[in-house]
Amino acid sequence: MKLIIAIIQPEELPQIKEELIKRKIYKFTVTNAKGQGKEIPVQEVYRGLSHEVTLLNKVRLEIALNDDFVNDAIEAITKVAQKDGDKGRGKIFILPIEECIRIRSGERGSEAIG
Amino acid sequence: MKLIIAIIQPEELPQIKEELIKRKIYKFTVTNAKGQGKEIPVQEVYRGLSHEVTLLNKVRLEIALNDDFVNDAIEAITKVAQKDGDKGRGKIFILPIEECIRIRSGERGSEAIG
Amino acid sequence: MKLIIAIIQPEELPQIKEELIKRKIYKFTVTNAKGQGKEIPVQEVYRGLSHEVTLLNKVRLEIALNDDFVNDAIEAITKVAQKDGDKGRGKIFILPIEECIRIRSGERGSEAIG
């Protein structure tokens, strides 16, 4: 079992969601985040002063899956987000999960994840 | 050392907090999240149009613990959240932690976690 | 490759950011969080009633790095946050990352992380 943590652009979420569902990945958790990366900082203007904002709005996607779904998930995310070659398209990190429990039923392991 | 990531229903947080404290688990971190799962989507109405919202409000609980507390934590969470058998009660994921540092003192390892 | 999750005080973020950049750690993701720990609870007053708030505002920093940057990152964070010995300065957790993908290019592994 793996935990995929993907940092994506906020506006890509709806499409990524669709792609995931197409690949039978129905469950995930989303958090609002701010990211600093290599992307071009956004210029903001306020009361006549312009300044660079480097912490930009991101969406953080967390998907726990059984090992054989990992590549599908990566594909779903990269497919959408690669459409232009801009910087700041984000990252995917894959972490090992040791155990997973479905709270409702108490089921454990790879049964519980989906 | 393990990291427990639990996705729960927002309204269950206060009770889960109490159960954790009863089991001497005093420290955790909470983030606001949205989750997509198998639960029945919420119907929303706006300007005469009804639509399904599938990304629902969740709370994401992160608890780092020494191995012998893991079962207690799972128990505390499931006890509260299992009270009715509805879908959408959430998940618990357990990940390995390699190191833990208490920022204030620089302490490391299982000492530092609690 | 490691994932550093650090829970810090919100007001320390700008300085920690500077220290990280000094150590050539340019990329990270930040989320808003609430933390319960050993720190003194904040007293709040509302309509004549005073009550203790134990879930305090925190910032959650996520940094994925190659192994040889880990100590630098820890140093950067602790340097800023240790400046006074108060409780509630936060924690750092280190988790293993199995794979990392740069979405834009599809690059993988330690190449992709920075």
Added chain:
Amino acid sequence: MDGIAKADSALFTINNVWMLVSTILVFIMHLGFASLEVGLTRAKNTVNILFKNVSILAIGILTYSICGFNLMYPGNFAFGEYFGFGGWGISTPEGSAGLIDYFNGQYTYFTDFIFQAMFAATAATIVSGAVAERIKLSSFLIFSTIYVAFVYPIAGSWKWGEGWLDSKGFYDFAGSTLVHSVGGWAALIGAYILGPRIGKYGNKGIIPIMGHSMPLASIGVFLLWFGWYGFNGGSVLSADPGNISLVFVTTTLGAAAGVLGAMTLSWYLSKKPDLSMVLNGSLAGLVGITAGADVISPMNSVIVGYIAGLLVVASVLFFDRLRIDDPVGAISVHLVCGIWGTLAVGIFSAEHSFITQFIGVFSYAVFCIISSFILFLSIDKLLGLRVSEDEELTGLDLGEHDMEAYSGFQIFTVE
């Protein structure tokens, strides 16, 4: 037209304009109530509160045009001086002469109706705050429709409709009792019957449930204060310069002193300057001065307001100790300070008797408590008053309306 007739017509015109300006000011108080109530409750119940406030305003005006106005100002009483009914609808008086001759040539029939109609919905809105975050929308709408259409105007007829309390010499200039206490009693009964919101009175004592927007609460209070110049100023029922300017002064000083009263007591008690109390303090001062704004001297209006400010703080704490949960402090502001203001007329105005004031307060108490009890309990029996526990936890916005107030914002619905 000769000079005298022309001058009369000019005076009539200005009186009428002032009454209509007052009407507009009372209108905007409904936005004040809505903002205050929204600000002092949780984000998850915002849509519900706004819906209640908009619809009760509309319903209140319509029922007032159907029967309320003619129940409150029946002309002739049918039953002692307790109850009378002038007929359904609002009957356009004949010709513009009829318009002008109305009410001593101060303002037109239509002006009279519309000014009074704006007042009517206020009583229901006061209730809304006290029962917020847990009452079923439909049950609330039924309760307040009946309360506004019947209870408020009948009660009002006793004094403003020249009924028995008016004959007795009871005095209530702009409605400390007739509007604020009448709303306040229903608020008390409603809050009592419904019981507290989940989590308010735990085993660890009283846990305050914080309102989600102090700017909205403050906007509400400023707008209420703003509108109060029409509420009190219009209650002079003419543009008489001496009277309305005195009323402006006492109203303003009462409000300012209320702020100070609440500030001193709450700062002293909780060691911190408590914005939510100071906001209530200004309203307390306003409610307090309302019964006697034209018969209390500026100096004494400061005293009346200051005491109201102290009272509201003490009262909020008191009702919390009784475990009667009033999210916005409506009972303390409108009922407690309404009573105080009415009695204060008996204390600070030589021409009015404390005893008569007390009789008035007491009579309204009896009538409103009984009606509210009957209404709330019947509705509870028939439809249920309170939303389910689940709905209360996720919030009435999703529960009752399938809508969110702040789409896109990250809000912790718990804690």
Added chain:
Amino acid sequence: MDGIAKADSALFTINNVWMLVSTILVFIMHLGFASLEVGLTRAKNTVNILFKNVSILAIGILTYSICGFNLMYPGNFAFGEYFGFGGWGISTPEGSAGLIDYFNGQYTYFTDFIFQAMFAATAATIVSGAVAERIKLSSFLIFSTIYVAFVYPIAGSWKWGEGWLDSKGFYDFAGSTLVHSVGGWAALIGAYILGPRIGKYGNKGIIPIMGHSMPLASIGVFLLWFGWYGFNGGSVLSADPGNISLVFVTTTLGAAAGVLGAMTLSWYLSKKPDLSMVLNGSLAGLVGITAGADVISPMNSVIVGYIAGLLVVASVLFFDRLRIDDPVGAISVHLVCGIWGTLAVGIFSAEHSFITQFIGVFSYAVFCIISSFILFLSIDKLLGLRVSEDEELTGLDLGEHDMEAYSGFQIFTVE
């Protein structure tokens, strides 16, 4: 000065004061429009909407002082009774006598100008709501400057400037057609040419894009209702007690009935009490009653308002089915109910003919549709009307203004 002259001067003074109070009330409607539009759109476009609303108010007033006023009230027509121009700028009439003799001694020249100037910007603001969240700022500013400076006053001159429609007996008391439909037609054409916002009409049907702040939307509606007392009340053009009090009553009942109409139909259709519809309902009632507020009886004003409330709900659904995307419902409120209100005069007022009312509605339709089409298409050719897809997705605040509306708040820009 003798008694009669003095009394005349008093009447003149009060008329003038009433017109200026109405001016202020119309002014605050601009805040109402801004709040409503902001509340019913997404947080990421807030700065843009506020900027539009502030600047179009300023531009509207300035162009009205340069040419609008004298296009709308040309005195003499140059071309049939279709077009006339009284000269550039506002020419101070000579001496205080000149001031007083102006407009039958009801109010001064300056009062006339400023009251009308506040109306002018309204038309552009109505458009703003329908094209929100996707129109380029500069293109919108150019469109509305021209629309306010030329189209609105020329159209207005046909009736209020005593042009050909006035001669025909067309009636539009305070502007159901002259203001609301004139704005509404441009709103319709603009929304049509621009196309819908990304994501609104997907392959899964219509996906509502929720507004981000129901409190702001409600504040907007209450302020519009509040200001409407000046919009309609001031359109009496004097403080005549009988007339303005009747207008107050019909306006209020129309709005209240509009709330009820929208509430019943939307509750019936979507099984839930829909705040956004109820808010639109009150505006629908107000727009509906505007054309005949002084010639429709209170009883009938309830009917007019109630039907407007039904219409606005049906219309919002209808335009969504046509895939014309109007984020705030401006077309339904201002155009549809503006037409309804104008025709209602022909139905409910014995003195006015339905046919003439229809001719008026039709003429304005032709003129406004053509002008809007030409303007929007030319601007589209020259500068482009719509922001880029990228900008629309990240929001116009960052795209056009490099600024965020809610710095520090966590907001999901998507979903």
Added chain:
Amino acid sequence: MDGIAKADSALFTINNVWMLVSTILVFIMHLGFASLEVGLTRAKNTVNILFKNVSILAIGILTYSICGFNLMYPGNFAFGEYFGFGGWGISTPEGSAGLIDYFNGQYTYFTDFIFQAMFAATAATIVSGAVAERIKLSSFLIFSTIYVAFVYPIAGSWKWGEGWLDSKGFYDFAGSTLVHSVGGWAALIGAYILGPRIGKYGNKGIIPIMGHSMPLASIGVFLLWFGWYGFNGGSVLSADPGNISLVFVTTTLGAAAGVLGAMTLSWYLSKKPDLSMVLNGSLAGLVGITAGADVISPMNSVIVGYIAGLLVVASVLFFDRLRIDDPVGAISVHLVCGIWGTLAVGIFSAEHSFITQFIGVFSYAVFCIISSFILFLSIDKLLGLRVSEDEELTGLDLGEHDMEAYSGFQIFTVE
């Protein structure tokens, strides 16, 4: 009563009503100030700012009733024409005759008091914006109590109390200097002594600290503009039709031109349409036209307003370069444009001398700078002016009030 007496009474009544309407309008400016200040600062200091604004209004009114009014309008001066005191409290004039004879039969004594009382708190509120987000609550309250109770009315007596500057022919219609600059100087000194907010002027240059709610800031500006019709319109001190309508026109055009001025310059400088500047622009235009609203022609009011709009943009940038940190731009709006407006009277009105205007500006500068310095420094010595670094970082809401403004919302307190 004969025709003439009746007509006089009608005129008196309407004058009085207009002054009271103006009073209400000035009242709501305090909500405008509060909203603007809250909107342009960070969420973590919201409760603090609202508390300051509510309490300073209450305190200002009360001290004005105790001594301010009689310091400002002493009747007879005790010391040259620089200082006089008419006695403690407000003394009800005898009988309704006394009321009517007051001030040339324009309005009552109470009207005079309450209109002026609403002005008084304004000066302190202006300071509030400039010192926001870092001043200790108690120290601010002490400073502004003294400033409002003594400095403002004594300064005011020089001109409006018929003191030495009035004798010299200095002109300040509604208070560009007497209200706005008097507040503005204290704002400047306060901001200077306190020093900038942490993080504003880093080693990487100037880092703007963004306000947290553009809708609130815009609501504030609209309400201020709205209230300004009472501020300027009421300063005519009667309902004279020619004068108040002229004042309405110049005020409106000044504000609109201010928007345009700020829009053009800021768009040019930063390449982006900057909402925060445009909002300040309208206030700049309003402050600029205030000194001469009744003596400057409509055409010239556009020029005065436009220049004020340019000035405010330049001034905001200038003070930032000086590293004087003014979160809401109070110094630029109220001080700089207040001076400009006062001098503009000398330029655009033939009857007034530039030199005298300059002397007036200079005298107020000296008096206010010295008083503010002494006050701020003494308070700093005795109690400390600035909150601790820790408190500033976590925010004054938790630090001073133990309360949050937006309970439940996720807000980044940093960045």
